[in-house]
Amino acid sequence: MDLLHSAGVQVVQYLQENYQGSQDWFLFVSFAADLKTTFFILFPIWFHLCEAVGIKLIWVAVIGDWFNLVFKWILSGQRPYWWVHETGYYGNTSTPLIQQFPLTCETGPGSPSGHTMGSAGVCYVMVTALLPSLPGSRHRTCAARCLRGLLWVAFWAVQLCVCLSRVFLAAHFPHQVIAGVISGMAVAEAFDHIPSIYGASLRRYLGTALFLFSFALGFYLLLKLLGVDLLWTLEKAKRWCERPEWVHIETTPFAGLLRNLGILFGLGLALNSQMYLESCKGKRGQQLPFRLSCIAASLVVLHLFDSFALPTDREILFYTLSFCKNAAAHLCAVALIPYCIARLLRRGDKKSL
Numbered sequence: 340m341d342l343l344h345s346a347g348v349q350v351v352q353y354l355q356e357n358y359q360g361s362q363d364w365f366l367f368v369s370f371a372a373d374l375k376t377t378f379f380i381l382f383p384i385w386f387h388l389c390e391a392v393g394i395k396l397i398w399v400a401v402i403g404d405w406f407n408l409v410f411k412w413i414l415s416g417q418r419p420y421w422w423v424h425e426t427g428y429y430g431n432t433s434t435p436l437i438q439q440f441p442l443t444c445e446t447g448p449g450s451p452s453g454h455t456m457g458s459a460g461v462c463y464v465m466v467t468a469l470l471p472s473l474p475g476s477r478h479r480t481c482a483a484r485c486l487r488g489l490l491w492v493a494f495w496a497v498q499l500c501v502c503l504s505r506v507f508l509a510a511h512f513p514h515q516v517i518a519g520v521i522s523g524m525a526v527a528e529a530f531d532h533i534p535s536i537y538g539a540s541l542r543r544y545l546g547t548a549l550f551l552f553s554f555a556l557g558f559y560l561l562l563k564l565l566g567v568d569l570l571w572t573l574e575k576a577k578r579w580c581e582r583p584e585w586v587h588i589e590t591t592p593f594a595g596l597l598r599n600l601g602i603l604f605g606l607g608l609a610l611n612s613q614m615y616l617e618s619c620k621g622k623r624g625q626q627l628p629f630r631l632s633c634i635a636a637s638l639v640v641l642h643l644f645d646s647f648a649l650p651t652d653r654e655i656l657f658y659t660l661s662f663c664k665n666a667a668a669h670l671c672a673v674a675l676i677p678y679c680i681a682r683l684l685r686r687g688d689k690k691s692l
Contacts, residue, residue: 341428344417347512351419351437354507361507362440368504369442372458374400374595378602378665379645381461383637383672385468387630390619391537392468396461397606397669398536401599403460403526405551407453408592410522412558412569416450419509421579437509444580445510446573446590452511452519453595458501459523466494467531544607548600555596588651597658601665608666609673618677623684632680637672644668 358365377400386393420443423435447453473486502516511519530536535543559569573591580586588594609615623629644667649660 340417341426343514344419344422344426344512345428347506347514348419348423348435348437350513351506351509352435354503355438355509358507365504365507366440366442368500369454369508369510372454372501372504374404374453374457374461374599375645377457377461378669379641380638381465382669383641384634385465386673387633387637387677389468392464394537394606394610395464395468395530397602398533399460399464399527399530400457401551401603402530403456403523404453404595404599405555406522406526407451407456407519408447408555408596409558410451411448411453411592412562414448414450415571416448416515417512418445418449418572418575419512420444421575424579425575439581439585440508441585443508443510444576444582444585444587444590446576446586447592448572449511450515450518451522452502452505452516454505455498455501455511455516455519456523456526459498459520460527461523462494462497463524463527464530466490467527539607539610541607541611544604544611548604548607552596552600555593588654588657591654593654593658594661597662598665601662602669604662605666605669606673609670609675612670612674614678615674618674618681621681623681624677629677629680629684633677636676636680640671640676641668644671 377396382393382396385396419437420439423437429435469490470487473483473490474480498520502513502520505511505516506513562569570592576586577583589598618624644664647664649657649664651657
């Protein structure tokens with residue numbers, strides 16, 4: 340592995356030396372590829388335009404990130420920004436110098452990359468959702484083939500940018516980002532064969548969330564009893580990150596897990612609520628102005644929820660509040676906001692009469 344890691348460090352150095360002018364672009368790509376973009380921007384847009392795609396986005400993102408957490412704990416991958424300081428591979432020669440950035444100091448293990456896994460899974464869902472709607476797709480015309488090709492070119496261009504971004508930032512080795520892309524596509528493809536998610540009951544949502552949390556927590560506690568600390572990377576991140584403020588509690592394994600489970604639970608609660616049935620499932624829910632209003636309002640409300648800072652001095656409190664905040668945010672986006680808009684439009688219709 341040292342040989343593979345040293346080759347990866349050379350790639351990091353090459354990108355940082357030759358593409359220094361693209362630093363802002365790589366930082367933006369890495370920021371945009373975070374699953375927050377899916378949960379707080381892509382999801383409300385897709386859900387209110389095509390409900391099935393929105394639901395699938397959440398399931399793929401949440402389950403994919405859970406698999407990413409488990410894979411990381413099992414594989415215990417290094418990250419470039421701390422590996423260069425701790426390895427004995429270079430012997431008496433000087434340690435390679437690699438830059439760090441505000442998004443470099445992730446606190447979990449490095450393999451596979453969560454950013455590329457999430458990006459690949461989410462983009463795969465969106466591309467495969469758009470393919471059937473292309474003009475002439477049923478008859479496989481030349482124009483349809485060209486459009487299909489352009490969609491897939493765009494997909495791979497996005498994945499390449501995300502991969503290069505994560506390597507440039509010294510957050511991952513090249514083999515870790517490649518593994519993330521493959522894993523993300525596999526998870527998204529698997530959900531093409533699980534139609535039951537679209538009509539899942541609240542009981543199923545709750546059961547899934549409890550299983551994911553129990554398995555992760557049980558796995559962590561079991562290995563800790565055996566003397567294996569799965570949070571071994573936290574110490575490395577705090578030790579080798581150039582600036583303490585770049586180490587964020589939001590990047591810890593359990594922070595991401597509780598955030599995702601809160602979103603999944605909030606979605607299940609909303610889809611099985613009376614508010615959702617009275618608004619999105621009625622005639623009003625089929626009207627484009629209503630859907631566009633829901634998108635606009637949801638984006639604003641979700642942004643407000645996302646910008647609400649949580650206390651970070653106590654981890655358990657942070658995890659609990661994160662779960663509640665994300666559950667409430669997506670309950671609002673899916674059920675409460677459409678219900679309120681439908682009521683307002685209904686009052687407007689009555690006044691016009």
